Amino acid sequence: MKKVLVLLLLVVVGYSLYVPLSQIEFGADRMGSIENPTTVGAYYLSKTPSELSVANVITAIVVNYRGFDTLGEVSVLFLAATGIGSILYRRRKEGEHSETISKPSSQLLQAGAKLIYPAILVLGAYVFIHGHLTPGGGFQGGAIIATGFLLMMMSYKDFHMNHTVLTWVESLAGITFVGVGIGGLIVGTTFLENFMPVGTLNDLFSGGIIPIIYVAVGFKVAAELAGVLDTLLSIKEN
Amino acid sequence: MVLFTIAIIILAVILLAVAVYAVMQKDLLFATIATGIISLILSVMFFLLQAPDVALTEAAIGIALTTIIFVITIRNTSRREDEVRITEESQAAEIDKKIKAKI
Numbered sequence: 001m002k003k004v005l006v007l008l009l010l011v012v013v014g015y016s017l018y019v020p021l022s023q024i025e026f027g028a029d030r031m032g033s034i035e036n037p038t039t040v041g042a043y044y045l046s047k048t049p050s051e052l053s054v055a056n057v058i059t060a061i062v063v064n065y066r067g068f069d070t071l072g073e074v075s076v077l078f079l080a081a082t083g084i085g086s087i088l089y090r091r092r093k094e095g096e097h098s099e100t101i102s103k104p105s106s107q108l109l110q111a112g113a114k115l116i117y118p119a120i121l122v123l124g125a126y127v128f129i130h131g132h133l134t135p136g137g138g139f140q141g142g143a144i145i146a147t148g149f150l151l152m153m154m155s156y157k158d159f160h161m162n163h164t165v166l167t168w169v170e171s172l173a174g175i176t177f178v179g180v181g182i183g184g185l186i187v188g189t190t191f192l193e194n195f196m197p198v199g200t201l202n203d204l205f206s207g208g209i210i211p212i213i214y215v216a217v218g219f220k221v222a223a224e225l226a227g228v229l230d231t232l233l234s235i236k237e238n
Numbered sequence: 239m240v241l242f243t244i245a246i247i248i249l250a251v252i253l254l255a256v257a258v259y260a261v262m263q264k265d266l267l268f269a270t271i272a273t274g275i276i277s278l279i280l281s282v283m284f285f286l287l288q289a290p291d292v293a294l295t296e297a298a299i300g301i302a303l304t305t306i307i308f309v310i311t312i313r314n315t316s317r318r319e320d321e322v323r324i325t326e327e328s329q330a331a332e333i334d335k336k337i338k339a340k341i
Binding site: 235 | 290291293294295298299302303306307310311314
């Protein structure tokens with residue numbers, strides 16, 4: 001019975017996907033031309049370099065045109081991290097180590113982690129600082145930095161994140177995001193309006209509020225994910 | 239162009255094979271590693287299909303973070319799929335007994 005229901009659901013989903021997609025010819029160009037934009041996608045492609053001076057159009061859409069959605073996404077991640085922390089976080093006593101890492105990791109992993117850890121942090125910072133110029137951005141850079149912390153946590157038993165610092169970084173980054181948004185409301189007319197000078201295309205300092213917001217998002221995501229991983233790794237077996 | 243299409247098709251076939259393996263595998267650790275491999279292939283495919291932003295996200299979150307979170311969870315619970323069911327059933331039976339004893 002259950003399997004029949006699952007199959008029925010799959011058929012319904014497949015049919016409802018097939019009907020709208022069957023109208024479109026495979027590989028058809030539905031964007032219109034960039035010079036004469038007819039769809040919103042073509043509008044973004046044509047207006048982003050001239051109006052916002054942002055080379056990476058995806059960043060302009062994520063942070064500027066759809067900035068409010070990004071704020072929602074960041075809040076969802078924050079809520080998820082808070083939920084995990086409130087269920088699993090346990091204040092560590094003085095000089096106590098996480099018990100789940102029972103064996104010390106091998107010499108090879110420890111030496112390699114020490115070597116590659118700063119490089120991962122620099123790569124993550126590069127990805128979110130250059131979010132408006134090259135592919136990548138706050139979420140990607142933050143996740144890369146969190147993997148760097150994860151490598152150190154797995155290699156060294158004594159390596160722990162300081163949750164007070166993490167909380168402060170996360171809060172300040174979130175406040176920066178919302179503050180910049182409210183700044184748009186004060187100086188301009190709408191929330192998250194780009195009120196700063198946009199500069200010239202392909203410069204590091206260009207794009208107005210976009211780099212500021214993406215750096216804030218990068219710090220926030222890195223702090224949240226690192227906190228979640230540290231909490232998960234220090235679960236004590238009962 | 240033909241080479242590109244062939245590469246995409248080969249990657250997609252490997253992706254499907256690994257996905258089926260991940261679903262069928264009873265050892266959850268192997269299944270988790272298989273999902274990590276799925277993310278790796280997906281990230282390469284995203285890059286080939288000119289979506290480097292998504293490829294970066296998939297690489298950082300799909301390959302590293304999700305896999306590690308699943309591995310941590312497996313270490314704290316049970317490694318085999320059938321074991322989980324047995325322990326769950328026995329736990330449920332114990333809870334039933336306790337409730338009946340209280341009543």
